[in-house]
Each structure stands twice: as structure tokens, then as C-alpha cells.
Amino acid sequence: MPPTSPTPVNRDEATARAPFRGAAREPVREYVRDSVPDVVRVRGDACPGALRLHHADDGALARLRLPAGLLTHRQALVLADTAERLGDGHLDLTSRGNVQLRGLGASCGGELAALLHEAGLLPSEEHERVRNIVASPLAGLDGLGTGDMGLWVRRLDELLCASDAATELSGRYLFALDDGRGDVAALDADVTLLARRDGTATVRIGANHPPHAERAVRVPADDGPRAALLAAETFLTAARASGTGAWRVRDLPAGAALGLAAAVAERLTAAGIEVLAGDAGDAAEDTRGAAKTPAPGLIPSPDGTVALSAYPRLGRLSVAQWRLLLSGSGGLRLTPWRGVIVPGLAPDAAAGLLVRCRTAGLVTEPGSPWLGVGACTGRPGCAKALADVRADAAASVVAGRDGSRSGGREGNNLPVYWSGCARRCGHPQGDRVDRVATGEGRYTVSVHTQDGHGRPLEEKSSRDDVTR
Known part of the structure; x- marks a missing residue:
């Protein structure tokens, strides 16, 4: 049983720091410690999903997990039709590359689930809230980075949906798959899989804080997705043992968190995955702390095609704007920065689409306020x-x-x-x-x-x- 003596703390819903009330109105300046009081979760995670809707003042809300933000053209069309038929005609992008539908009717849950099933967006009802996977959105498009993120994403999602243990993960637990450029590695995911140019991968557990550099192991790149899943399952064991009901690695007591990498290494070895000797650090020292979001505009690809990067104002797209982005046939990539990447466009088509997106109110220029x-x-x-x-x-x-x-x-x-x-x-x-x-x-x-x-x-x- 979790201890009941400490005051329950939910860091995801913590109150803001009190504003500074000094006479001169100077801002408070303080060091935010890396260690925080242990979190004790005394209730289950109420994070909404595609099947468990949240009821807000403007109607029901559904949050659809989209691993790496990847949508085929057909799936994206289904979401547009669903938002128009069942919701308020808008699609909200989240900070994990997922989509929220708002203004849903109280009794539309069954119809929504059927539409998502038919489109292949609900491969496992038991796992639908734990498929939180972000990946470098420009992987394979701009000639930078290394590793096949598409392969990693598909494999990790398959493994996640086949794991009975993974159903215990919180809807807030996050996997990040980085192609070596350091973009999503900066998002403080619970498990980060970082591609290395030597054909290996770093599996990092928890945030990238210097005092916790030992929270990483190195494995062959082909074993990366399986190692990431085993790291998450090891976290669940540590969370149960801590008695805190932790939802994320950062919720664990300091001692339990520091021991995670060693526990993960033992788990990997037992599963037949080689834990490689040598530095298991960030693997991309030059990108650490300098991660950049995809700039809006046109991005040339080595294969001669062009990708278009656009941002909806305040992260919200109308159905009309969403359909405009589907002018190509290559589907969409939603980013953790509430942006949209349209890959595989012919240069002339991309230039025309850029103009139409700007006219439709989407952010398409780096200097936009x-x-x-x-x-x-x-x-x-x-x-x-x-x-x-x-x-x-x-x-x-x-x-x-x-x-x-x-x-x-x-x-x-x-x-x-x-x-x-x-x-x-x-x-x-x-x-x-x-x-x-x-x-x-x-x-x-x-x-x-x-x-x-x-x-x-x-x-x-x-x-x-x-x-x-």
C-alpha cells in the first residue's frame, strides 16, 4: 500500500509559484533544484484518450495518440471528417504530436471508436492511452540525422501494444526517438532512444540532467525499440517498489531513479540484448541544449522532393486548414511543437501550397510573431x-x-x-x-x-x- 502520511502532490497539476510582491516589482530569481520532494500519487491517471473521453464545458474531448505524429493521407482525412461530423470542426495539436477533438457529443463514443478502428488508429484498445511516442519529425527528409526513425517507431509501437505490462503505464509516460540531431532528446521524455552514427543507440532513462548522466546504456541500434520497452517495464517495477504510484520517471524518489539504469542493464542482458561497453552519454554532444524546432517554410530533401513546415496559430487547425495541408498524397507528420510537416511534395506544388497556407492563416515564415x-x-x-x-x-x-x-x-x-x-x-x-x-x-x-x-x-x- 502506498504511504499515506505525506501530503499528496501531483506535479502535473501543482499550483504556480507565488508571484513576487516586492515593492520594486523586480522578478524573483532562484535556482530550481534538480531534486524535488517525493511525489505520492493517491489516484489513478485520469488522462483522456480516444475511448475515455473528458467532459469539458464545450463538450466531450478525445485525445488521439499518434506515434511520432505520423498519419497516412487516408487517416488524416478520417480525422477531418470526424472533427466535422462529431466535433466542433477543429483539430488541436498537442505538445506530444497528438490530436485532440473537442465539442464532441456525450453519446458519440461508440461511433468515434468505430471510425478510428476502421482507419487503423486504434490497434489496441488496452494500450491506446500509452502510445505516447515522439520522434524527430524531419528524420529522412532533410539529410540530417541518422537511423531509420520510421522503423523504430513502428517496431516500438508493435512491441508496446503486445506488452501486457505496458497497459499499466500512465497516459503521461513518454518515449522519444531521436535520429541523432538532438531535437526530441531535449523533451525530457521518460525513455529516450538516441541514434548514434556508429550503428548503436543510447537508451536514456529520464531527463537529461548532468548529475544523472549514469541513467543511460548503449545497445545495438536494431535492439533499440525492444530496449526502450524493457526500460519502461523496468520503471513500472521500480514505481511499484517505491510505493509512490509514480506516473513518470521524474516522480520516483531520487534513490529509485538513480538505480534505474543499472536495473535496465540487467533486464536487457537477461533478455539477450547486448549492453555495450564504453560511453553511453548523450551521443551528440554538439546538439545537446541546442535543439531546434523545424522552421516554417520549405525544406528541400536529398531525393529532390520538398517538405512543407507550417504551424497553426495557437496550435489549433480548422477542418479547412487541415484539408488544405492534405494537398499532397504523402500524409502528415505532426510535431511535438504543434507544427505540421507535409513531406514528399514536388517543388512547384510545394511553393503553391506554401502561398495557400499563408493565405489560410497558417504560420509559414520564420519571422511570424x-x-x-x-x-x-x-x-x-x-x-x-x-x-x-x-x-x-x-x-x-x-x-x-x-x-x-x-x-x-x-x-x-x-x-x-x-x-x-x-x-x-x-x-x-x-x-x-x-x-x-x-x-x-x-x-x-x-x-x-x-x-x-x-x-x-x-x-x-x-x-x-x-x-x-
């Missing part, structure tokens, strides 16, 4: 929200107060995320500016930065009036 600005649902869709954050965020961008990539009011080129309450649902990982509504048109503003190794370094907090 909308780039990097995100927001949760806020009012009126969420009962917990203290503000209409989407309207406030949009007004702030239009007024020139925000604009993360082009040097907005914060003056630091960081992504800006607007939250309707202290839960900060959907906030991105890594360096960012958090704006958290406190009511009456006011927001607490926190600037989160990291050092070159991805470790939280400091958080500045202040209180701002952000009114429309």
Missing part, C-alpha cells in the same frame, strides 16, 4: 480557466507584446505559453515564458531557462496585467 506562442483552451471551454487565454494571447500578438521568435515584449526569443490556471495544461518543455491567469485580467509571468545540458537553471517570476 505567432511562431512559438501557445495557449491552453481557457474559457469558455474549460471550467477551471480564469481567463479567455486564446483571445488574450491573440490580442497580445496582434498588439506586438508577444512574438517569441521575432523578439516580442519579453525580449528573449523564448516560446510563450498562456495558461488559464495553475495546472498549465499542455505547456511545452524546455526554455519558455509561462503566462498563468490569476483572474481579473492578470497573469503571473515566469521565465524558465535551462543551462547547456538541459537542466532547469532559474525561474523569474513577476505579475503582469494583460488585458485586451
